[in-house]
Amino acid sequence: LRVREFIMKDLYSFDADEAALEKSYERMAQAYRNIYARLGLPALMVEADSGAIGGKASHEFMVITGNGEDEVIYCPHCDYAANAERAQSAKAAATNGAGTELPLAEIATPGCHTIEEVAEFVGVPASQTLKAVFYSAAGEFVFAVIRGDLEVNETKLRNALKGTELRLATEDEVTGAGMVAGFASPVGLVGIRVIADDSVTLGSNFIVGANKAGFHLMNANYPRDFQADLIADIALARPGHGCPRCGKELCSARGI
Ligand SMILES: [Zn+2]
Incomplete structure (x- = not known):
């Protein structure tokens, strides 16, 4: 129309x-x-x-x-x-709220590639997980991280990146950046631009990828275990x- x-x-x-x-x-x-x-x-x-x-x-x-x-x-x-x-x-606080930060621990999650699979396997709501979505912003690899119960709003992300040209990263770009798709992690990233939705601050002890096929990390906390170049509202x-x-x-x- x-x-x-x-x-x-x-x-x-x-x-x-x-x-x-x-x-x-x-x-x-x-x-x-x-x-x-x-x-x-x-x-x-x-x-x-x-x-x-x-x-x-x-x-x-x-x-x-x-x-x-x-x-x-x-x-x-x-x-x-x-x-x-x-x-x-208004983003609700995750069910685990601002709990005591527990030590980071690796957990085997064989075949769990999606948030739904991981949440069900571990037995937690999606809001207790963090999701990674990869973009190419004017040629630069961008790691967007958002709570598992939310989706990235690309218009908001583009605005947070000052209106730069934005598209989803290709499989080759994801692998090239050293990410293990389905198990990617914001923990331990070096030299990669990270944009986090403010929902990562509304909860604690999240499940995130371990950047290793078949494994996730439990009890990931921001900013103790991972940092972001920018925290903004990028949620749909x-x-x-x-x-x-x-x-x-x-x-x-x-x-x-
Ligand atoms: Zn209203």
Whole structure:
């Protein structure tokens, strides 16, 4: 439903300070709301990713419809709504919370390549594991680490990397960086850029790969056992997660 060509409209305000800018922004938003109301379109103003243009705040208007190409994450209990690319969610602390840090220990996990397999084999929820996802960011190998119950949001990761070109690393690149796929570990990395989701700080004694086929490590703790070049929110907000404003459950809808 996205058209190939469209008319771009720019509008600038010249304000003396931030408070006046907020006022101008709100007046413009209201003008758009009025236009959609007169057109009879039930449009929702949602927080959006600023993309290549940059800037700190951006909104877009979306019409909720089943065949929309975009996903909106919204809260039915308050007015929070955001494009899925940008949406945040309140991350629950892992069940093991901020427990006493136990000593790192190796555990045999034969044939456990996925988070689900490892969690089931060890008998812990996915939120007690850490997942590794590999990217190539403008040619540089990047190790993204996130709690096992969450997924990486590539738009957020790209923004955390200052908008650099980003794609999943190929199998050759993963092996070339010395990683054992399925058993890769943030522990003991040297010379590799690590971006960690802030969820790694919401728990303790995680299960992580041992970077050795058939083995994982128990009781990995940040920052005791591994470090990150950057900690940021790089997680995908999903329906069922907590609303970042009111904490109640988020929902999802398609929109144009
Ligand atoms: Zn809410």
